[in-house]
Amino acid sequence: MDMYRAFLAIVLSFIILIGYQFFFVKPALQQQGGQQQTQQAEQNKTGTGASAVEKTAPAAPAAVPGQEPAVAARAQKVEANPNARDIVIDTPLYTAVISEQGGGFKSFELKKYKRDNSQNSPLMQLVKTRSPLDLPVLFTLDNGAAENLPLYRADRDHITLSQEDQVTTLTMTARLPGGVEVTRTLVFDPSTYLIDTSYTVKNGDTPFQAAPAMVLTNKPFTEGTAASRYMFSGPVALVNDELHEIKGKKLSQGVQTLQGNVTWAAYEDNYFICALIPQEPTTRMVTMAASGDKVHTIVAEGVTQLAPGAVQEFKYKMYFGPKKLSILKETGYELSRAINFGWFDIIAKPMLWLLNFFYDYVGNYGVAIILLTVLIKGIFWPITSKGMKSMKNMQKLQPKVAKLKEKYKDDPQRMNQEMMALYKTYKVNPLGGCLPMFLQIPFFFALYKVLLMSIELRHAPFMLWITDLSAPDRLWIGIDIPVLHGIPVLTLLMGASMYLQQKMTPTTADPTQAKIMQWLPVLFTFMFINFASGLVLYWFVNNLLSILQQQLINRQTSKA
Template sequence: MDTYRAFVAIIISFVILLGYQYLFVGFGNKSPAPVEQTQEQPAVVAPGTTADTAAAPTAPPAEAAAAVVPTRPSRPAREIIVETDLYKAVVTEDGGALKSFVLKEHAESMAKDSPGKELLMAAADQGMPLKFSWGSAAPADLLYDSAAQEVVFGKDGKAELIMKAGAGNGLEIERKFSFDTKSYLIDLAVKVTNTSNQPLQGIAQLHQVNSPFEGKNASSTFLFTGPSAFINGQLHEIKAKEFADGAKTISGKIEWAGYASSYFLCGILPVADSGVNFTMQGTDAVAATTVAGNLDTLQPGQAKEYAYRVFYGPKKLTLLQDLGFNLDKAVNFGWFDVIAKPTLWLLNFFYGFVRNYGIAIILVTVLFKAVFWPITQKGMKSMKNMQKLQPKMVKIKEKYKDDPAKMNQEVMNLYKTYKVNPLGGCLPMVLQIPIFFALYKVLLQCIELRHAPFMLWITDLSAPDRLWIGFDLPYLGGLPVLTLLMGASMFLQQKLTPTTADPTQAKIMMFLPVVFTFMFLNFASGLVLYWFVNNLLAILQQYMINRTSKPVPEKAR
């Protein structure tokens, strides 16, 4: 029994908390093997290049001549500011791309004068998102001419921005953005018209370039950041190592595709056949992605329109559910999603009353503890009784040390006589592991905790707790008060918990609080708060059992 407890505790400390993310993140959401490029699939190129001719069939001589694009005009690209209730964006005539996208309701940092969160973290020379290309006939870096230098919203809260460009070969591109001041969704319609006297072929491609939204921190190392998509009814989260040796393409019904982190998503939602291939290349630092359609041929005078929706915003579950398009699948809690999402709902439910996510975490912890209280009570009593039977078990083992079969028989008879279940203490722990997993995922991933204050020195429940003491501590910076309290509570819990372990096992168990304390040093303070409160409740329950527990009566056998 005690060996089991020691084993489970060690597994929780070294595998569940650290190995879980590496073993299970995306497990069950694995992307299929890269789809082999075919003649009708676009070659993967960085935005602004024209190498996608490799994807198109061999062009007739007239088309090949039309693909030669003249030198781009030298005038500087103008910038158009779009400001809604939710964000402030800058659209540039250089490729008709986004140059900046700042969220108003989410700050860059905890500083009082912090600006809004910028989602476009890649440098301009690395590429800008939402550039459009159409085969070699229309590269992504065309210079567009905007119909207006400002975007004015009407009384209905809607506005449009139209931009046009000529490829110099008779192909004309018109881009129309449609904005809504109350929504993160942006409609983008791209009309391609062949005004030449010869047929032209091309593949519509909408490009993105992204870098991680958040700086590197201890929590982010456990969480996914990179290309993400919902294709063929399945979530794909593609790590950079999967396209480190070359571009990777996933084909199928694309509901949305883009770049995601724990808190934010830059996604493209192609309409109809505007997107059938999602391609990615690059590194952890900079990833270039493309949503591409099929190969199209435009006869002279013919036009075709491609439609997209664009979502640049926070990965708040209720917001994404309201928007639809399966955007809520971007909030991925893995195997324990069925528990994690109701847990997140509970967290927000309590927040609606107390207006403090720290207190909401405490209430959720108390609620879960109350639900499991009867089961835990039986388990703790069973462990207490096992401890009381220890002297009798020692005698049996000594008496039948040369007869293992008889020893086991006598031990089982002892359990039966005193109505003790040797596995009774294990069940509560096993049942609570999924709950811990779910809370772990929720408290590390939900955007609600980002920059959410609790009290005193804990001003960000998504960051490690640190109390500034006037000078920097090596490695730590400030003093991790809550984490130390958590470790102390765990130590006290171990002291109160009955054990039948030998001295070596007992020492291992008493060392676990130290291990947990070091592991939790850089974990989100919201997770530490949950663990601390859970320990306090467990201490209370164990104390009550220890006070009411009666000694095992002597019985003749």
């Protein structure tokens, strides 16, 4: 088997992967922003109790196939209440602003993360919506329709916590029509992004049927980053121990519904996540729908019957913060499963751990990538050396192979028999050069996912002009270069190293195939030109190590 045929297959697989992400995943994500919410649907059994809490809702038109009533019946506009105050929560990790109108978050800024890598960049903002109806998170008693937003009254208008402070509680109370009282309690811990929240519903003097639900409305946190072009962004939920990522194409087909044991439901992008975590184990329904570039996620509790004077409590936790594996694991509630490396998850997560292990010692993620590359190369060094030696020996046999092909060109079966006898005589394995390459494929793609998805590399500097390992490599030269806006120095060095490696590698390819292979460095250079510089750095260092290894093999075989 020709090593270069195998290598070409690997390259084509890589191109297919990237092409799929660029031409299919990206347009699918963009479709989220182009979908308008369709017609209203009539309320079903889970929403019939809204009239006991608020004014009787007008009759809804016939249901649209595929839509859930709670999403379709949401009010389109709610005027801001001038009597509602903004409650500011300031902790070492974030600054949040809660509106008394509905109790949603008007702002949630992460203090340890900036929006971009510029010196004067504002802090990372996770709330992009403005209307009181669209603020995350809202608690409703009408299955998420939120026709009327209650006016809460908080027991204070400002909470400031330092790292040394203990957990602090904020209490908000709202009175609804019919004598129903809702008390919201939020518990803030300065050491975590996790927020405890509970809603105590106390009924008035008449029987009451409610359909409690939590509503999470989000817009994309960031746009136009290198990783956002290829990675998932949108609603996601862990239901019945299965991770559901609702991608743009599926979301555009109408409201998506999940039912069962809801561990959490969230909106995420490559680096950040806003998650709702129900605390009581019971069957729930999650509905997800797009309205413009907004995504509505509703976690419905089902119908609840309250007798006069009855009290019922609904408990949740909320996580608004980074998708950093170590933080999510420490937080618990299986939030770490939001970081999904796909098929290569079992390999990728140990690689991420190693990347952070090296960073803890060297304090630079660029250097950590180099050390991780050296480690992976070292692990595969023996088997790769055997493959290279096998290819070198195969190259020496080429004249004999060419004679056999010429001699038995009219008898393919005899030609194959003679060639296998030749390989056996000289103890050469024709598959020896291919096997090491195939064994390394899962590790390459796992590291590719780690370097593309890990928040650790976001705005992480390496050296000189590379100030963000999650962004494409560009050297600013004082003038704006069209399209590129700078010179991709590291990418060009990577292409040059690949060309040198190709020249040093033994080839058994025919002249036509060899000419095709000469274009691979050019193809890879163009393909990597908009990749994160951390990934380019890995590939460049790997090429340099392969050149070193090939040089050593060439010396050994020349002496033999």
